[in-house]
Amino acid sequence: MTRDWKISEPIKEVDQVHCQWTDIILDDKFGITKEDWNTVIEKTVEHVHSWGEQNIARRVSCMIRLLLPQLDVLWQGKVGPNDELSFRWLPCKSLQGATVADHALTASAIAYCIGYDINPRPDIETLDKLRLSALTATWKDDGLEDVYDALWGEDPPIEPKPDGTELEQIVFMAKAVASERTKINDASEFNTHSLNENKQIGLVLGGATKIKGYFLESAKLPEIRGASALLDRINLEDVPALFGREIQDKQRYERIRKGFCKRTGHTLSAPECIIYAAGGNTLAFAPASVVHQIADEIERIYTHETLVANSVAVGDTFDLLELQYGLNPTQFWIGDFQKACEKPETAKIMHTYYGSTDKEDFLERKCFGELTSSLAGAQLKRREGNTTPDRKTHRDLPTHVEIGPYQVRCESCERRPAVINEAKVLCEACTRKYVTGRATKKQLKRGELDHYTNSINKWLPANKGENGEYLLTDWISLYNEYVELFSDVSQNYEQDPDGPNDLNDIAKSSDRENYIAFIYADGNNMGAYLENIETPAQYRQFSERVFVTMQTAAFKALAKLEPVWIKDDNDRYVFPFEIISIGGDDLLLIVPGSKVFEVVHAIGENFDSEFNSYNRLTNTDKLRLSQRYKSSKWVDAQEMQPVFSMSLGFVIAEAHTPVAFLEHLAGSLLKSAKTRAKMLIKDEVGYRGGTVDFLVLKSISMITSNLSDFRKKFYKTDTKNSLTMRPFTSHELSGFIETIKAFKEGKFPQSQLYQLRESLKLGRQTSTLDYLYFRSRLDKKDGEQLQDQIEHNWHSASDKNSNPGPWYAMLQESKTDKTGYETLLFDLIEAYDFILDPEKQNEEDNSDESND
Ligand SMILES: [Zn+2]
Structure with a gap:
């Protein structure tokens, strides 16, 4: 086809x-x-x-x-x-x-x-x-x-x-x-190869490290937003400007290029050298004579602009054959590989590095991806403090600022001495973040920032444009551009919305009041793909597609959240969400607690569908077995499977919970979701789609240790059985949302669900009996509904073949395992308040229409 x-x-x-x-x-x-x-x-x-x-x-x-x-x-x-x-x-x-x-x-x-x-x-x-x-x-x-x-x-x-x-x-x-490239079987063929010339090309890889630490050392939204906008500005504008990529801020463009020229004598004018710039990292071609200087300059810009963010850039030179055939092809090619595989002392090394002792695997590894992997390795080494060979300069590290006993501590990072001590108490680095975060605001008062910039030697995040606005882009302004161009929702906006002032602004839009959700998402299966990426052209295409898909997947899902008026001393019209960052392959967002399920489901689906492949679909029956939600109305009969999918972790908590703690938890949930994705993609199942894990945090003291210990304590029984079915696949998540909506629509009494949950602790057999007795006593409508949602739709392929109760046999990870059982009731109850009643949702939708 x-x-x-x-x-x-x-x-x-x-x-x-x-x-x-x-x-x-x-x-x-x-x-x-x-x-x-x-x-x-x-x-x-x-x-x-x-x-x-x-x-x-x-x-x-x-x-x-x-x-x-x-x-x-x-x-x-x-x-x-x-x-x-x-x-x-x-x-x-x-x-x-x-x-x-x-x-x-x-x-x-x-x-x-x-x-x-x-x-x-x-x-x-x-x-x-x-x-x-x-x-x-x-x-x-x-x-x-x-x-x-x-x-x-x-x-x-x-x-x-x-x-x-x-x-x-x-x-x-x-x-x-x-x-x-032409096929080379024997190394001697390289002697007459037209690219066997004494010409070198440089490749540079560099960017910020420990990005999340930099964003989240501050607890407040304007500083977090400013930190993110500043890092993005460096990554998407300043570094590309070194190569001649024009940016909106012409003065800064000139300043960056002149500065580099003054320090090194070089001016580069070919923006196409940049293969990718996203997620805080840049990969670019550079003239061999300039690689190390460019790498130094990238590190310098990060330190110079942020004062505290860590960055690492490395460069290396390669000959033209290496760009097509991987590292040192003339020194070590198929014949040498085969010999090395035969020798017992080297066979193991070959197997580890090339994945097997097969010639085809060797050839697959010998490509452009081998060069970028080696650069990534060098980057890691430098990050750990090792010097880079051939490079005279030392890494440009942020200076560590000691705080003295009589100095006032910055209220944002609580680490460094404050340079401003008034309504806000901020250190220099946090003032820069704050100023950057404010500068992107639409409703910025004239001169509002002067006081701050005066305390930091007039450092400015950007120059001003013709209308007096700062030439700076943050995620909200990008998102605004997106909805104006591609979605009709912005027609309903009463004026240009701003980002929220703080987490409370977001929480106010939650149906279950005062709750926000922190989402952490990340693409699956990309690392292995990148290692074997054949050509620079392919690399360019891959990163552009992933970066653009990541953004549009998020923007499209967020477009459902309309801006709201926050009425207090300072009335404002704001979006009820915060985009902390959208990187090369990951995503950090904060949304209202009661909207998170819909948003997460939409983002995952938007992303996965962009990478759907017919070719990757092998066995539909097996795939169905991997899904625990099996409603008789199974509609999304899969015709395709994504090559890359997205896993998401999110935590729902009260708005006053520290952001860094939420990020940490969401990160653990993401890891757990990714582990499930890795298990399901294995041959026995072959499911390639996305996965989701979540947690509702009722109080901070709920979690004293790490996530998996917490889960073991709360959801594990003394047998192999589990009281939670998380993480879900994307399909299961949509089923999960449907299940809760059905209970709400059918007016099934929530208290009954709580009662059922209590009996689960008595063990599987007792609780099943309890459940059946309980169901038989319900009135007909409620009884049927319970049977439909719990016994038919989950784990049972057809109406005839239903489960006897609230427990389902787990998908077995291996044949020798003793079967364990799992149940959905805890998950349902935890999420119940955060999924909107379909009736209420209709009302909301209708009232939106009547506003038109
Ligand atoms: Zn600070």
């Missing part, structure tokens, strides 16, 4: 397919019709002509903008062939699974980096021409000749020639590195 490139639905008439490829993540076949292809080309040619007469420098930057657009454009995905941006998503014929953008940007970055190190260094015009030549080097072969002609016009590009001038050779090499 072939899926349509833009809507992902199967293409019915396959003979219409003009070009077909296998998606690098989904493993499914995708295709584009001749008609779509032609429309995209025509539109792109038109678009290029619309730039008018331009010099090469302008043409490169316009083309880069088309291939490397901003987030608000990426959110919308492939809208259709008529959109000029569709060009970047066309399949690249020179590299299977890559898009035109993936390939072109990689080729250009490589040409730039090699060209930059020519001695003497070429002028910027030559480097720009080199970039554009490499960027378009395969376009004539790839069926993009019309765009190529429109772009170059009368100007001659630098042609790729293996034996030409130095520049022609560089275009040739860049084109070859970015394209499909």
Whole structure:
């Protein structure tokens, strides 16, 4: 089956397919019709002509903008062939699974980096021409000749020639590195390989570490938000600016670049060098001569701007063959590997490193992913305090500030001496966080921050734009942009909403008052995928897709939470949630307690569905067995399975609970959910979807030790039986929500559920008898409802074959295990108050409509 490139639905008439490829993540076949292809080309040619007469420098930057657009454009995905941006998503014929953008940007970055190190260094015009030549080097072969002609016009590009001038050779090499690699069986073939040249390319990996520690050392929302916005600014704007990526704050852009030039003598002007920048980390190509200086500069920016956040950046240089064949291919290739596998003293090492002694596994490991793994290893070493070989400079560490006996302690971090001691008592680092958090506010009063910035030597989080607003983006402003562009909910807003002032603002929107929920989510199965990622182009595509999906999954789910008026001394219109961070593959959110189940379920589903693959669906029957919720109305009969899924952990607690404690608990719950996901993905089950775990914290003293000890104490019986069925799969979570809603809708008395729960402690047999006796005494309606929800919908495949009571045999982890039993009643009661009564929900929805 072939899926349509833009809507992902199967293409019915396959003979219409003009070009077909296998998606690098989904493993499914995708295709584009001749008609779509032609429309995209025509539109792109038109678009290029619309730039008018331009010099090469302008043409490169316009083309880069088309291939490397901003987030608000990426959110919308492939809208259709008529959109000029569709060009970047066309399949690249020179590299299977890559898009035109993936390939072109990689080729250009490589040409730039090699060209930059020519001695003497070429002028910027030559480097720009080199970039554009490499960027378009395969376009004539790839069926993009019309765009190529429109772009170059009368100007001659630098042609790729293996034996030409130095520049022609560089275009040739860049084109070859970015394209499909040739198969090498014998190491001797490397001797005549066209990439076996004495040319080096740098790769830099760097960013903040212990990010959560930095956010959450402060207890208050404005500082947490400011910390997050500041780290994002560095990661998404400051570091990219070093490579020439334009940002909204032009003054800061110039300052960063001039500072780097002053310290090192270098100015880089190729934003396509950045392979990814998200989640606090950056991976980028760099000229070999600049790698260590760039790495130093990244660490310097973090320390300089945050004063206290830790960061680690490392760089290394690789030759061109390594970019395609992994580390040192000419020194150690298949023959050497096979020999090493035969020797008993090395066989084990081979097995550990390559996963097996199989030649195919060796080849799979020898790819771009091996270079990035080695950089990640180096990053870890440096983080632990080891020096990096070939690098003279020491790590730029935040200075530790001792607090003296007579100094006032900062009220936010409670660690460092305060520099402001008034209504707020803050240290310098926390003042920066606070100022950053406030600067993103819509309703900021003129001069409101001056007092703070004066106490920290006029440090500013950003410069001001034409309308006096700070040129700074936080998650709320990004979210606002998203809903304005892609959702009609913002039409109902009474004015521009702000983020909440504190956790109480969020708690006020909870149906069960005063409760908030802290959500911690993280993608599954990505680590292994990244290790074997074949090419830089693939890496670029992967990280862009995950980053964009993570954001849209969260934004789409949050769009259901409308802004509310908080009426007190300081009336404000705010969103009832806080996005603490959305990183490369993880997510931290705070939402109202009674909304969390719906939000979590929506985020998980939004994320998983984006990575659904037909190819990964093997055995539907087995899959069904893995799901404990088996309503007769089983609707989401699975047709696909996600390649990557999301696990979520969340804790519901009162608004005054310390945020760092909530983060810690949510983190443990996430771990528990991920463990279940890892168990279910194993061959016997093969379920690839997401999982969820949660906890309702009635008081802080409930948990004195860690989560698993707590669970053992409260939910384990003296047998193998368990009093909880958490963690759930995403499907089970939707069933769980349905079950509670059904009880609420059917007006099943909550007190009866409590009564049932009590008898569970008497053991399985006694409590089952108790349960059946109890059910027989209920009136007919309640009795049937209980039987439906508890006995039929959970663990039983059909109405005929129901469970005798509130206990179900657990899915066995291995055949030798003695069967244990589990029950849902505790889980239901814990969550009961946090799932909205369907009737009430309808009322709310209707009242929203009547406001229109
Ligand atoms: Zn502080």
